[in-house]
Amino acid sequence: MTDLTFDHLYPYAELTDAIHGLAAAHPDLLEVVTAGQSHEGRDIWLATITNRATGPHDEKPALFVEANIHATEITASTAALHLIHHLVTGFGTDDAVTRALDTRCFYVIPRLNPDGVEMALADPPKFLRSSTRIYPRPDQQPGLVEQDIDGDGRVLTMRVADANGAWKIHPDDARLLVPRALDEDGPGEYYRLLPEGTIHEYDGVLVPIAPEQRSLDLNRNFPQEWLPEGSQQGAGPFPTSEPEVRTLVETVVARPNICAYIAYHTFSGVILRPYGGYPDDHYPTADLRSYQALGKRATEITGYQAVSVFHDFKYDPKTSITGASDEWAYDHLGIFSWTTEFWSPITAAGITDFKYIDWFDEHPVEDDLRLLRWNDETLDGAGFVDWYPFDHPQLGRVEIGGWDFFRTWTNAPPSLMAAEVAPHSEWAVAHQLASPLLAVRAFTADPLGNGLWRLRLVVENTGWLPTNVSAKALERKAVRPVEAEIELPDGASLVLGDPRQELGQLAGHARARQMLAMFDGGFDSTEDRAKAEWVVHAAAGTTITVTVRHSRAGTTRATLTLP
Numbered sequence: 301m302t303d304l305t306f307d308h309l310y311p312y313a314e315l316t317d318a319i320h321g322l323a324a325a326h327p328d329l330l331e332v333v334t335a336g337q338s339h340e341g342r343d344i345w346l347a348t349i350t351n352r353a354t355g356p357h358d359e360k361p362a363l364f365v366e367a368n369i370h371a372t373e374i375t376a377s378t379a380a381l382h383l384i385h386h387l388v389t390g391f392g393t394d395d396a397v398t399r400a401l402d403t404r405c406f407y408v409i410p411r412l413n414p415d416g417v418e419m420a421l422a423d424p425p426k427f428l429r430s431s432t433r434i435y436p437r438p439d440q441q442p443g444l445v446e447q448d449i450d451g452d453g454r455v456l457t458m459r460v461a462d463a464n465g466a467w468k469i470h471p472d473d474a475r476l477l478v479p480r481a482l483d484e485d486g487p488g489e490y491y492r493l494l495p496e497g498t499i500h501e502y503d504g505v506l507v508p509i510a511p512e513q514r515s516l517d518l519n520r521n522f523p524q525e526w527l528p529e530g531s532q533q534g535a536g537p538f539p540t541s542e543p544e545v546r547t548l549v550e551t552v553v554a555r556p557n558i559c560a561y562i563a564y565h566t567f568s569g570v571i572l573r574p575y576g577g578y579p580d581d582h583y584p585t586a587d588l589r590s591y592q593a594l595g596k597r598a599t600e601i602t603g604y605q606a607v608s609v610f611h612d613f614k615y616d617p618k619t620s621i622t623g624a625s626d627e628w629a630y631d632h633l634g635i636f637s638w639t640t641e642f643w644s645p646i647t648a649a650g651i652t653d654f655k656y657i658d659w660f661d662e663h664p665v666e667d668d669l670r671l672l673r674w675n676d677e678t679l680d681g682a683g684f685v686d687w688y689p690f691d692h693p694q695l696g697r698v699e700i701g702g703w704d705f706f707r708t709w710t711n712a713p714p715s716l717m718a719a720e721v722a723p724h725s726e727w728a729v730a731h732q733l734a735s736p737l738l739a740v741r742a743f744t745a746d747p748l749g750n751g752l753w754r755l756r757l758v759v760e761n762t763g764w765l766p767t768n769v770s771a772k773a774l775e776r777k778a779v780r781p782v783e784a785e786i787e788l789p790d791g792a793s794l795v796l797g798d799p800r801q802e803l804g805q806l807a808g809h810a811r812a813r814q815m816l817a818m819f820d821g822g823f824d825s826t827e828d829r830a831k832a833e834w835v836v837h838a839a840a841g842t843t844i845t846v847t848v849r850h851s852r853a854g855t856t857r858a859t860l861t862l863p
């Protein structure tokens with residue numbers, strides 16, 4: 301069951317078999333449980349991956365991945381499955397993976413929205429934004445409803461010849477439709493472009509695009525800056541109202557060892573970070589520095605730029621999206637969080653230096669021609685369907701064709717999928733190896749005479765991030781200090797010192813800057829280290845244990861036997 305391939309979109313049953321098969325083959329590394337149920341009652345799988353021989357998952361710093369909250373972005377699930385596979389098969393041979401599973405833990409929800417995906421992969425397919433729950437109105441409103449009308453399993457575009465159309469055929473490639481020029485007045489050969497579908501309550505004249513009956517967007521249903529429908533479309537009736545989101549939020553909150561969070565989506569070939577609504581100076585300075593350093597590493601490994609949504613990925617310059625999972629994870633929990641938008645046909649076609657969202661409003665026609673060439677040469681023409689006639693039951697003779705958006709834009713084409721997702725599994729491991737990690741540097745006993753001993757424990761954070769992970773976590777009171785607790789056997793007694801001592805937060809290697817500077821922040825002293833001391837009365841040969849724990853930096857223990 302390790303011969304999985306990452307070149308296709310997994311239906312739910314196959315995905316379920318794949319992760320359970322991996323768990324059966326690697327029981328010491330991978331456990332799969334149900335985290336909750338979807339709207340239609342499907343299990344939402346949660347994979348926990350760590351080397352159990354070196355400690356339980358909840359005593360190790362964790363990285364959390366959620367995939368496929370959006371119904372058609374199914375490449376995200378393939379990527380999540382790739383990550384799980386990369387971890388369990390790389391253990392013991394890949395040094396980074398081995399280290400990550402020995403010292404840390406991964407939680408992966410490979411498909412948060414199984415219902416929406418089943419609709420997208422059905423025959424005929426139905427493409428939703430997210431949940432299959434009908435919302436906000438129970439009835440179908442009039443207008444064009446997108447669907448596969450000729451039964452070929454695809455939902456494409458209809459072009460309708462119309463003297464008042466806004467599109468015309470490009471002279472260099474008859475498949476390409478481009479906007480009519482602003483001074484191109486009067487009749488001619490023009491077209492109207494409509495989604496493939498039929499018109500509900502057609503009056504013979506008007507063809508509005510009907511609002512989708514299932515218009516929830518689960519990634520607007522999270523608590524951070526949640527807004528009602530009138531302000532944020534698809535947000536649902538209240539934060540975490542939807543079972544998928546409630547499951548996700550409860551899963552994350554119940555695992556306070558999570559230090560990092562990646563949401564897998566498609567598409568654009570970019571890694572996004574908060575905020576959507578605020579510029580970068582909204583961050584505590586330390587957090588912005590960490591985000592930039594982590595993002596730089598992400599780019600080195602994956603080739604994707606790591607950008608702020610506010611600065612580089614706004615759908616509309618005047619509005620910002622609220623209620624998204626990554627913003628909730630960072631802003632409420634103080635966890636470094638990202639949204640990976642896998643795959644970009646634009647990049648694949650060799651177009652560089654484009655703005656992710658703006659490109660769709662405005663770009664040179666050479667880009668379109670280039671994309672068609674890429675389709676012909678790299679995809680053997682599979683991504684773009686040349687226009688073919690169809691007798692539409694309501695509109696009469698139309699043509700159907702254009703980009704197969706679902707298979708070529710929203711998702712990576714099969715031949716390119718594995719190579720696209722693979723580097724991101726490495727990036728998840730690298731991110732995880734940057735998390736804080738508690739270690740005992742020394743645990744010693746000095747004799748004071750008369751059966752008295754002074755015990756000294758020195759602990760340190762050996763990770764890159766501080767134990768609190770972010771400054772935001774401290775601001776939100778989302779983390780507690782490092783604790784050291786002593787356990788004495790019968791016959792031994794504590795003379796001085798609290799049995800449980802709080803040792804504050806410990807800095808990580810991130811404290812080092814590019815160059816040792818003479819001004820503020822140049823030297824790092826020993827902020828990564830702390831000590832605890834006790835005086836005990838105990839007989840020679842007594843064994844004493846201390847437990848050091850931090851919700852994010854893990855739990856470690858040390859034992860000594862008095863001489």
Ligand SMILES: [Zn+2]
Pocket residue numbers: 370373565566
């Ligand atoms: Zn998405």
